[in-house]
Amino acid sequence: MTGRAGLVLRSIAPFVAALPVLWLVQGVLPSYHSFVFINIAVNVILAVSLNVVNGFTGQFSIGHAAFMAVGAYTAALVTTGMETFQVMGLPPVASDAVVFFVALVAGMAMASLAGLLVGIPSLRLRGDYLAIVTLGFGEIIRVIIENTRVLGQATGISGLPAYTNVVWAGMGVVATVVMARRLLLSTQGRALLAIREDEVAAEAMGVDTVGWKVRAFVISAAFAGLAGALLVHKIQLVTPRMFTFVKSMEVVVMVVLGGMGSITGSIVAATLLTVALESLQAADQYRMVIFSMLLIVLMLTRPSGIFGTREIWDAMPRWTRRRPGGRAT
Amino acid sequence: MTEFLQHVVNGVSLGTIYALIALGYTMVYGVLKLINFAHGDVYMAAAFAGFYIATALGVRDHPTIGKALAVLVGSMAAAGALGWAIERFAYRPLRNRPRLATLITAIGISFLLEYGFQLPSLQAQGRTFEEVLRGWGWAVPGWLHSLVGVLPSTFPPGPTPRFFPEPFTRIDWTVLGGVHVSNYDVVSFLVAVGFMLLLQWIVYRTRFGTAMRAVSFDPRVAGLMGIPVNRVISATFVLGSVLAAVAALLVAGSRPRIDPIMGLMPGLKAFVAAVFGGIGNVPGAMLGGIVLGLAEEMVAGYTVSSFRDGIAFAMLILVLIVRPEGLLGRPTVEKV
Numbered sequence: 277m278t279g280r281a282g283l284v285l286r287s288i289a290p291f292v293a294a295l296p297v298l299w300l301v302q303g304v305l306p307s308y309h310s311f312v313f314i315n316i317a318v319n320v321i322l323a324v325s326l327n328v329v330n331g332f333t334g335q336f337s338i339g340h341a342a343f344m345a346v347g348a349y350t351a352a353l354v355t356t357g358m359e360t361f362q363v364m365g366l367p368p369v370a371s372d373a374v375v376f377f378v379a380l381v382a383g384m385a386m387a388s389l390a391g392l393l394v395g396i397p398s399l400r401l402r403g404d405y406l407a408i409v410t411l412g413f414g415e416i417i418r419v420i421i422e423n424t425r426v427l428g429q430a431t432g433i434s435g436l437p438a439y440t441n442v443v444w445a446g447m448g449v450v451a452t453v454v455m456a457r458r459l460l461l462s463t464q465g466r467a468l469l470a471i472r473e474d475e476v477a478a479e480a481m482g483v484d485t486v487g488w489k490v491r492a493f494v495i496s497a498a499f500a501g502l503a504g505a506l507l508v509h510k511i512q513l514v515t516p517r518m519f520t521f522v523k524s525m526e527v528v529v530m531v532v533l534g535g536m537g538s539i540t541g542s543i544v545a546a547t548l549l550t551v552a553l554e555s556l557q558a559a560d561q562y563r564m565v566i567f568s569m570l571l572i573v574l575m576l577t578r579p580s581g582i583f584g585t586r587e588i589w590d591a592m593p594r595w596t597r598r599r600p601g602g603r604a605t
Numbered sequence: 606m607t608e609f610l611q612h613v614v615n616g617v618s619l620g621t622i623y624a625l626i627a628l629g630y631t632m633v634y635g636v637l638k639l640i641n642f643a644h645g646d647v648y649m650a651a652a653f654a655g656f657y658i659a660t661a662l663g664v665r666d667h668p669t670i671g672k673a674l675a676v677l678v679g680s681m682a683a684a685g686a687l688g689w690a691i692e693r694f695a696y697r698p699l700r701n702r703p704r705l706a707t708l709i710t711a712i713g714i715s716f717l718l719e720y721g722f723q724l725p726s727l728q729a730q731g732r733t734f735e736e737v738l739r740g741w742g743w744a745v746p747g748w749l750h751s752l753v754g755v756l757p758s759t760f761p762p763g764p765t766p767r768f769f770p771e772p773f774t775r776i777d778w779t780v781l782g783g784v785h786v787s788n789y790d791v792v793s794f795l796v797a798v799g800f801m802l803l804l805q806w807i808v809y810r811t812r813f814g815t816a817m818r819a820v821s822f823d824p825r826v827a828g829l830m831g832i833p834v835n836r837v838i839s840a841t842f843v844l845g846s847v848l849a850a851v852a853a854l855l856v857a858g859s860r861p862r863i864d865p866i867m868g869l870m871p872g873l874k875a876f877v878a879a880v881f882g883g884i885g886n887v888p889g890a891m892l893g894g895i896v897l898g899l900a901e902e903m904v905a906g907y908t909v910s911s912f913r914d915g916i917a918f919a920m921l922i923l924v925l926i927v928r929p930e931g932l933l934g935r936p937t938v939e940k941v
Contacts (some may be wrong), residue, residue: 395923397926401925404704407640407708408880408925409922412877412917415915415918420915561723561725567720568713568714568716573711575707575713576699579706587938
């Protein structure tokens with residue numbers, strides 16, 4: 277499986293393979309579990325997409341929730357605006373699916389525009405300063421939403437159609453993971469890794485560091501927007517309070533815990549933390565305390581996270597590996 | 606005109622607070638190149654330390670100047686100790702690791718303080734510390750009663766806001782035909798300026814200040830020249846935290862509502878002020894604080910007041926794009 281056909285197959289096959297499995301899961305899971313499943317899926321999308329900026333490119337974004345908000349609000353406007361819209365000649369279910377798909381794409385597009393906006397200051401900024409700009413941007417987005425009448429100000433928009441189900445969320449995860457994996461193995465991914473390892477050296481070697489940083493932000497933002505759009509169409513409500521600095525930090529913890537630069541690490545960490553948070557729901561006040569202690573202890577003992585930049589299969593015996601791809605260092 | 610002057614008065618009074626907090630950020634950044642995210646929470650902890658001391662001393666019923674000073678000094682000591690501990694146990698072990706690791710730890714500390722302070726206290730759980738001690742088989746000596754009664758059973762304070770007792774009675778003056786100035790504004794302005802001058806003297810006129818600037822310039826070479834780098838860094842944290850405590854008490858005097866997340870926004874904004882003035886630059890932090898305070902007050906006064914929180918970050922992004930080294934900072938060239 278080489279050449280163009282192989283590439284296309286590798287990108288399409290996961291979707292084709294996942295669809296029947298997700299349908300099955302959808303049919304089997306009781307409603308509470310499917311809620312948890314969607315939560316996990318949303319967090320996996322967030323963590324993997326943030327990993328593109330924080331892990332692959334070595335920048336430090338702490339405003340991921342802002343992109344989520346942009347995606348969520350855009351999609352919410354589309355679905356509420358098109359609720360009575362009926363695609364000609366299609367049954368209602370299929371018509372809803374079309375509307376939701378349009379909403380998701382719109383959310384991703386708007387979020388990537390926002391990512392472009394944040395990426396531009398990175399023309400001149402590095403490291404900590406960039407982190408602060410993403411944080412500031414997140415706060416500005418929140419202030420804008422809270423002052424815009426169309427977006428429902430502080431109360432937000434309620435009564436969104438409950439379009440998100442296990443299949444949509446699962447397909448979102450597949451799309452994100454395929455994107456991250458394909459990106460990492462491509463020339464573009466190598467450019468991002470070069471920036472992470474040594475920005476000055478990468479620039480000297482002819483890597484367009486500014487361009488790639490901006491692109492990483494745009495890609496990451498688009499998928500954060502997808503996660504936001506999926507989440508609000510499950511809980512049927514979107515408010516600015518859902519997308520605060522705390523939410524951004526949750527995602528950062530997931531990425532750091534899993535290992536910056538490791539896709540499987542992000543997936544595992546996001547899943548574990550979401551399940552942990554769900555079961556800690558009763559002891560809500562201890563949740564963030566445990567989170568922060570976890571972060572501190574992790575940094576003091578194992579700052580590269582559980583997986584570091586490795587993937588899960590790097591830990592498996594040699595003969596099970598198909599190819600030596602994905603290793604960053 | 607009167608309205609404008611009133612905004613100037615409010616803006617300067619807010620700006621001095623930002624300036625005091627920003628000094629802590631700027632000094633720590635100067636010596637460690639670290640954004641100490643926990644600084645805003647040291648400010649919060651200092652406000653609570655002051656609150657507990659004031660409660661133990663009974664400031665609410667019998668406020669005196671002596672008690673106000675005791676609260677100030679006690680809170681400064683508590684904040685200094687907290688700042689020292691954070692540096693010693695969280696940042697120092699990571700000194701030679703990638704800067705990102707320290708930044709993440711700083712965020713972790715910040716969250717730990719914010720959410721740790723929101724946990725329910727023994728009192729909220731319907732127990733007292735004495736009962737817990739007795740449960741462990743320990744008795745409390747009589748002279749410790751008031752202290753043991755106040756602190757451990759009402760700490761952590763929990764998410765509900767507390768109200769800081771007034772250290773002295775508020776007097777409002779009307780000057781220049783309608784501008785309101787209270788004695789709190791005057792006192793906090795004088796105290797803030799006093800501490801800034803003191804800091805300026807410490808940094809530029811003392812041996813310790815020279816050592817601090819040397820560490821900021823190049824820690825390794827400073828170490829080779831016989832400067833105790835670790836001690837200088839610890840002292841810098843203590844100094845910054847003490848200034849945060851001063852800021853916290855000045856705020857708590859005029860805006861008495863204190864809660865565990867009160868440090869988040871002022872902390873971020875003070876950081877913006879530090880960047881605005883040129884991070885690592887002491888006069889820059891003061892200037893940045895005042896400018897930010899004025900800008901916020903003007904925006905809140907003349908446009909929609911809910912834009913207040915946005916202006917700081919808009920300013921930040923603008924400054925970083927136009928002049929990343931800040932107003933008074935010197936541009937640095939990255940060398941390989």
